[in-house]
Amino acid sequence: MRTEIEGRDLVSLKGVHKAFGSFEVLRGVELGVAKGEVAAIIGPSGSGKSTILRTINGLTPVDHGVIQLGDITVTDPKVDKVALRHRVGMVFQQYNLFPHKTVLENVAMAPIQVLKEPRKDVEERARNLLAGMRLTEKALAYPGELSGGQQQRVAIARALCMQPEVILFDEVTAALDPEMVKEVLSAVRKVAEDGMTCILVTHEMRFAREAANRVFFTDKGVIVEQGEPKAFFANPQDPRTKEFLDKVL
Amino acid sequence: MLELFRQFALELKASGINLTILYDAFDFERFVSGLATTCALVVLCTFFSILIGAAGATVLGLSRGPAAMLVCAYVALIRNTPLLVQMYFFYFAVGSLMPVGQNAIGLPVPMIGNFTWAVIALSLYAGAFNVETFRSGIGAVHGSYEEAALALGYSRFKAFRYVVAPLGLRFSFASLANNLVDLTKATTVAYAIGVAELLYVSNQIWSDSLNTFEMMNVMLAIYLLLTGIVVWIIGRAQRAMRLPGFGVN
Numbered sequence: 001m002r003t004e005i006e007g008r009d010l011v012s013l014k015g016v017h018k019a020f021g022s023f024e025v026l027r028g029v030e031l032g033v034a035k036g037e038v039a040a041i042i043g044p045s046g047s048g049k050s051t052i053l054r055t056i057n058g059l060t061p062v063d064h065g066v067i068q069l070g071d072i073t074v075t076d077p078k079v080d081k082v083a084l085r086h087r088v089g090m091v092f093q094q095y096n097l098f099p100h101k102t103v104l105e106n107v108a109m110a111p112i113q114v115l116k117e118p119r120k121d122v123e124e125r126a127r128n129l130l131a132g133m134r135l136t137e138k139a140l141a142y143p144g145e146l147s148g149g150q151q152q153r154v155a156i157a158r159a160l161c162m163q164p165e166v167i168l169f170d171e172v173t174a175a176l177d178p179e180m181v182k183e184v185l186s187a188v189r190k191v192a193e194d195g196m197t198c199i200l201v202t203h204e205m206r207f208a209r210e211a212a213n214r215v216f217f218t219d220k221g222v223i224v225e226q227g228e229p230k231a232f233f234a235n236p237q238d239p240r241t242k243e244f245l246d247k248v249l
Numbered sequence: 250m251l252e253l254f255r256q257f258a259l260e261l262k263a264s265g266i267n268l269t270i271l272y273d274a275f276d277f278e279r280f281v282s283g284l285a286t287t288c289a290l291v292v293l294c295t296f297f298s299i300l301i302g303a304a305g306a307t308v309l310g311l312s313r314g315p316a317a318m319l320v321c322a323y324v325a326l327i328r329n330t331p332l333l334v335q336m337y338f339f340y341f342a343v344g345s346l347m348p349v350g351q352n353a354i355g356l357p358v359p360m361i362g363n364f365t366w367a368v369i370a371l372s373l374y375a376g377a378f379n380v381e382t383f384r385s386g387i388g389a390v391h392g393s394y395e396e397a398a399l400a401l402g403y404s405r406f407k408a409f410r411y412v413v414a415p416l417g418l419r420f421s422f423a424s425l426a427n428n429l430v431d432l433t434k435a436t437t438v439a440y441a442i443g444v445a446e447l448l449y450v451s452n453q454i455w456s457d458s459l460n461t462f463e464m465m466n467v468m469l470a471i472y473l474l475l476t477g478i479v480v481w482i483i484g485r486a487q488r489a490m491r492l493p494g495f496g497v498n
Contacts, residue, residue: 057400059396059399059400081399081402081404082402082404085399085400085401085402086402089400089401090397090400092393092396092397092400094393096393096394096396096397097397098394098397098398098412098416099416099492099494099495100415100416100419100490100492100495109411110398110401110402110403113403113407113411114401114402114403114407115402142492142493142494143494144492144493144494144495145493145494158401162401162402
């Protein structure tokens with residue numbers, strides 16, 4: 001079991017604390033993810049899983065602790081937000097596609113408007129990504145005309161179009177019907193297999209076991225246990241992990 | 250055709266309904282110029298009040314500082330005082346402080362005429378209501394859309410400009426229609442500072458021709474028609490901006 005954060009980690013959180021009012025959500029989170037790794041964060045509701053993700057791209061500012069993404073110090077108050085969010089993509093539980101933009105515009109608008117890349121290049125890239133998600137014929141549809149699974153695949157393409165180094169997946173299948181969960185998970189797996197560093201918060205234990213290189217278990221605002229998925233699921237060490245896995249498996 | 254109209258109006262007059270505006274060229278011209286002035290007031294004040302509303306709602310949407318306090322003070326002041334008092338205030342109080350020019354025979358002529366004051370007073374009046382309309386529309390946009398934009402590297406201002414405001418506008422139409430219908434009717438208050446709009450000229454006509462009853466009916470019908478047109482145009486705009494699967498239709 002890897003206990004200390006190594007220097008080669010692309011993403012690292014050290015002693016991260018965050019309180020909402022008097023409620024301490026994160027109470028000293030230590031987490032490291034290497035380049036190309038697929039990390040799954042699991043744990044009971046309210047244990048701070050989503051908050052951990054949201055601190056990595058700076059959507060939730062932390063109270064103390066240091067978060068490093070490559071050479072960017074996320075927790076630096078003067079951090080360049082555009083540079084940070086160029087390098088970290090995020091996919092949300094509720095997709096959060098922009099309903100007034102077509103699928104193609106959703107995927108292409110941020111690189112054009114934020115990164116100021118030429119429209120032609122971006123749109124070509126966006127079309128390729130949509131093709132990879134088997135959504136070619138939906139390019140000109142509006143998000144409201146798509147199924148939940150299709151919307152979530154558009155959201156993944158939108159994150160990829162920014163050409164990030166890391167993508168954060170926040171319970172991306174939690175709002176989906178069972179038959180759509182599979183298509184989205186295979187899309188996530190494809191992204192991971194293409195070498196993207198992925199950090200995913202998930203309730204899909206089977207997916208965590210099959211697709212992740214490393215599993216983190218959170219409880220009450222700390223990482224209780226982490227390890228290779230096989231060993232982690234077969235032989236959990238901490239009693240809290242055991243109790244949780246007994247409930248969900 | 251016109252002659253037929255005139256004949257019909259004269260027959261009506263014989264039967265006791267005296268619509269001078271249909272057969273008397275002088276009354277007809279007065280009436281048309283009054284109607285044109287009313288339409289000009291509606292169009293100009295609609296334009297400026299929407300501009301004021303959008304600017305005010307943008308300030309409220311993006312800042313909590315002194316600018317937002319200023320907008321709140323403006324809205325409170327305008328909403329809580331009578332329109333007629335505001336009109337008098339601008340024309341008599343503020344107007345008396347404005348520079349005065351001279352006409353060809355040396356008589357004093359205010360640089361800002363009563364029509365302009367009416368446009369200013371009515372635009373500020375409807376603008377205050379439009380601020381609240383757009384603010385509530387923007388408030389109805391779920392925070393997850395802004396969050397998705399921020400995660401893609403948008404600044405708060407750009408997220409507002411490209412995502413939150415276009416969606417908020419779609420929640421604003423019903424209330425905006427209310428405000429603009431109210432504005433259309435409120436143009437009659439310009440009568441109080443001598444703007445020769447529809448009510449003003451109608452008063453002149455019924456004073457000369459003693460056809461108060463007929464002119465009152467004409468007035469009601471014309472304002473019904475004008476507000477109907479306003480509602481129809483907003484309905485068209487709303488339908489043109491309808492989004493599939495976005496719940497504000």
